[in-house]
Amino acid sequence: MNLGLAVNAAGISKTYSGSTVLTDVSLKLGAGELVAILGPSGSGKSTLLRILNLLERPDKGVVAFGASGSVVRDGQNLRRRMTLLLQRSVMFRDTVFGNVSCGLRLRGMSDREIRDRVLKVLGDVGLQGFERRKAQTLSGGEAQRVAFARAIAIEPEVLFLDEFTANLDPPNIKMLETALAAYRQRTGCTTVMVSHNPFQAQRLAKRCLFLYQGQVLGSGPIEEVRRQDDDKIAAFFRGDLI
């Protein structure tokens, strides 16, 4: 299966109440590629993800998807081919099954298809037998794994991950990174991952975009960006800029 969808964002700018969050940011991903967006807190990474996921409109610039690179006009249909996993796992007031099946029900899938898909993805994140548990009773790590299962259950062609392992313990981080690698290998899904952990970015991605105060300071292979002669980038990779 090859689900990956190319992403091309050009000249993205965004301002909230007079405060500029993104300035002329461009990002291009080939189908199936994984790119990390790096930068300290408040650099506009999450805003960029929401714009790429078509949840917000940029003030300037365009976002295009697919090999043809056509600019998005009908956001609704396209939005169903991608999803965004938020940093803080949000659990609906429902069972684990109800949570993971949500996106599938929105797509009108049959009960049998939904059941098969939910059991499959719960197995992928090591939560077999959790279907009937109330989602509100899960630990932070379990909740984030359920949120990840819910995201991949809809088999997105583009997966946006916003600090998807933040505040998790090493076993949960490893579990999620393994599940991500397995899903990407199975589907060829294009992935954009926001992180302020340079080590995780180096583990998972080959290429990165470095944002600082809404502007691109570096872009390209992670190692090349790391070696760039820039104080902010150097401080970030040393762990002095968070």
Next chain:
Amino acid sequence: MSELDVAQVVALSLYVSITATVLTSLVGLPLGAFLALKRFRGSWLMRTGVYALFALPSVVVGLIIYTLLSHSGPLGFLDWLWTPIGMVLAESVLIFPLVTGLTMSAVSDVDESVRLTIKTLGANNRQLMARVMHEARFGIFGAVMVGFGRAISEVGAVWMVGGNIQGSTQVITTAIMQQTQMGDFGTSFALAGILMAIAFIVFFVIREIQERG
């Protein structure tokens, strides 16, 4: 009052109140959710108006509905005055702001991150509203039950519009008033006990469902 009369009064009370609650919910729940989720020109005024109408006096509702349904009124041709349908209309108008406003509050309380998550899963606007209402279901259920509680305990509007006609439009509350005025305290207290029992059952059901949620 015979036992048969009491049973008839209780049955009519439940019929009028349940019908009014169901009809109001059909409009009030989606409207409450819509007002909670959508921002448009005048939406603030509408939300404020709904909350302000929480204090709507029942005799004012009775007066308005009476005027509309009376023979010389614009809806007089319906011939609903002194009928249970007229009483259902009066109770519906009375509880509409409560059901709508409490639904609005319940839906507004659903965290913004929940709405965002639903959107990330590909929901369109209609699906988003349905799913947010599902998230707010315990609060919404409470809104419906509060509406029912207000309807079953209503006296002013149903008296004015229904006329308290024994065997036809007499409900528990109006029967209590009449029996008290006639000095039949035994029947009044028996009817009051039934009304209290219904109120406690409603309260118990709300608590039970919210606890389980």
